Amino acid sequence: MMGILTGEEGEPVALENVAARGWVILVCEHASRQLPKSLGTLGLSEEALASHIAWDPGALGVSRRMAGMLDATLVFQRFSRLAYDCNRPPESPAAMPEKSEVYDVPGNSGLDRAAREARTEAFYLPFRDTLSRLVRNRIEAGRPPVIVTMHSFTPVYFGKPRAVEIGILHDADTRLADAMLMAGAHGPYEIRRNEPYGPEDGVTHTLREHGLSNGLPNVMIEVRNDLIKDEAGQGVVAGYLTGLLLEGLAAVQ
Structure with missing residues (x-):
């Protein structure tokens, strides 16, 4: 299976504010719900394609505002995570999920090795390599970056309301997460560690691949999408998270 993306559809990964002088690199793996024309609708309804299974609503808007406040470079995926979830390695079933929450994904069912490799080459490898180059260039320039991945989650999951409003997630390196949790302990939001997901859910792939492997401070931020x-909401949350992140960085650097 070749030619998943046409020339008119552009690159699978986007870079904004490349010449940023700030320390932070913001990463938004689930920024878009767009599917490439070659994959059609993957057999899903418009309702499903507009839902959280296809993207993280609001995450890109918050990321862009934070990039401006922090003078940070932003890296994001331009196509839906249903085509390929760039926060998962190629060997993970969740990279091209056959089922997401309550939805079966017919277009991802029974993909053979060639189809999986084609999607990996079309989406994941350009995303991974772009971020890797950016990180390497910053390190070589004597400006080792801080990796911050941005996500959103649903207020209700399988019928159960979620009380957490902001999740601060980490893998083995807890430095930045610890500092941010301490800074936000008495703030206006319900902030929790490794909720609503954690490393055991496989959500820290980008942190491990680009943060831990290079010894860089890193954290994953989850925001309840309501x-x-x-x-207006994106601006308020972006301002709060920017302050929280700067407080955390001041404590660990």
């Missing part, structure tokens, strides 16, 4: 459903 808080960032419009521009």
Whole structure:
């Protein structure tokens, strides 16, 4: 299976504010719900394709605002995680999920090795390599970066409401997460460690691949998406998270 992306559809990964002088690199793996034309709708309804299974609503808006406040470079995936979830390695079933939450994904069912490799080459490898080059260039320039991945989650999951509003997630390196959790302990939001997901759910792949492997401070931020459903909410949350992140960085650097 060749030619998943046409020339008119552009690159699978986007870089914004490449010449940023700040220390942070923001990463948004689930920024878009767009599917390449070659994959059609993957057999899903418009309702499903607009839902959280296809993307992280609000995450890109918050990321862009934070990039401006922090003078940070932003890296994001331009196509839906249903085509390929760039926060998962190629060998993970979740990279091209056959089922996501309550939805079966017919277009991902029974993919053979060639189809999986084609998607990996079309989406994951360009994303991984772009981020790797950016990190390497910063390290070689004497400006080792801080890796911050940005996500959103649903207020209700399988019928159960979630009380957590902001999740601060980490893998083996807890330095930045610890500092941010301490800074946000008495703030306006319900902030929790490794909720609503954690390393055991496989969500820290990008942190491990680009942060831990290079000894860089890193953290994953999850925001409940009802808080960032419009521009006003995205601005408020971006401002709060920027302050929280700067407090955390001041404590660990």
